[in-house]
Amino acid sequence: MDERDKRRVGEQIEPGGRSKAPGRLELLQRFVNTWNHDFPTGWDRIGTPAKARAWLLQKRLVSPPVRITHADVARLRELREAIRALIAANHGTRVDADALATLRRESAEATLQVGFGAGGATVLRPLARGTDGAVAALLGIVHEAQLTRSWPRLKTCRQCGYFFFDRSNNRSAAWCAMSICGNRTKNRTYRRRRAVTR
Numbered sequence: 071m072d073e074r075d076k077r078r079v080g081e082q083i084e085p086g087g088r089s090k091a092p093g094r095l096e097l098l099q100r101f102v103n104t105w106n107h108d109f110p111t112g113w114d115r116i117g118t119p120a121k122a123r124a125w126l127l128q129k130r131l132v133s134p135p136v137r138i139t140h141a142d143v144a145r146l147r148e149l150r151e152a153i154r155a156l157i158a159a160n161h162g163t164r165v166d167a168d169a170l171a172t173l174r175r176e177s178a179e180a181t182l183q184v185g186f187g188a189g190g191a192t193v194l195r196p197l198a199r200g201t202d203g204a205v206a207a208l209l210g211i212v213h214e215a216q217l218t219r220s221w222p223r224l225k226t227c228r229q230c231g232y233f234f235f236d237r238s239n240n241r242s243a244a245w246c247a248m249s250i251c252g253n254r255t256k257n258r259t260y261r262r263r264r265a266v267t268r
């Protein structure tokens with residue numbers, strides 16, 4: 071994958087040609103994948119106040135007029151990693167304690183309202199504006215996902231932390247794409263084994 075394609079990963083491109091997460095989960099997926107651990111920090115789509123503002127506006131998580139500060143960026147990035155850790159626990163591990171503390175702190179402040187759409191379907195709507203509203207909306211999606219059968223299909227790549235939706239029957243996928251991280255992990259294991267046997 072060349073750099074131009076790599077920079078589109080998480081928005082226009084899903085590694086391994088997977089389909090994106092269904093429904094509102096797509097928004098949560100895009101948020102967690104605004105950056106992953108394989109990319110330079112400069113590629114972070116919410117890495118500066120201007121970038122975060124543009125991204126949140128594009129996803130309709132905030133509406134103008136809105137001001138995003140450096141503190142908001144730090145808060146959003148911390149939330150992103152906490153949600154990533156929560157999803158990583160789907161591999162059968164315990165949720166990271168720091169991540170859980172972040173999620174609890176944010177949820178204690180978040181306010182959501184049960185709304186009804188045109189067809190009578192309920193929807194969780196944030197009451198606050200700005201970053202507070204965006205954070206609440208994202209936590210609402212986490213909650214909705216946990217109520218459905220989709221939740222166990224949420225995975226993070228063991229290598230790069232990319233958040234993907236595992237549609238395989240036995241939910242056995244471990245890497246964003248075998249061609250990217252799967253082979254890298256295997257090559258590393260192979261090299262390590264060779265080093266040991268030499």
Ligand SMILES: [Zn+2]
Nearest residue numbers: 227230246251
């Ligand atoms: Zn990966």
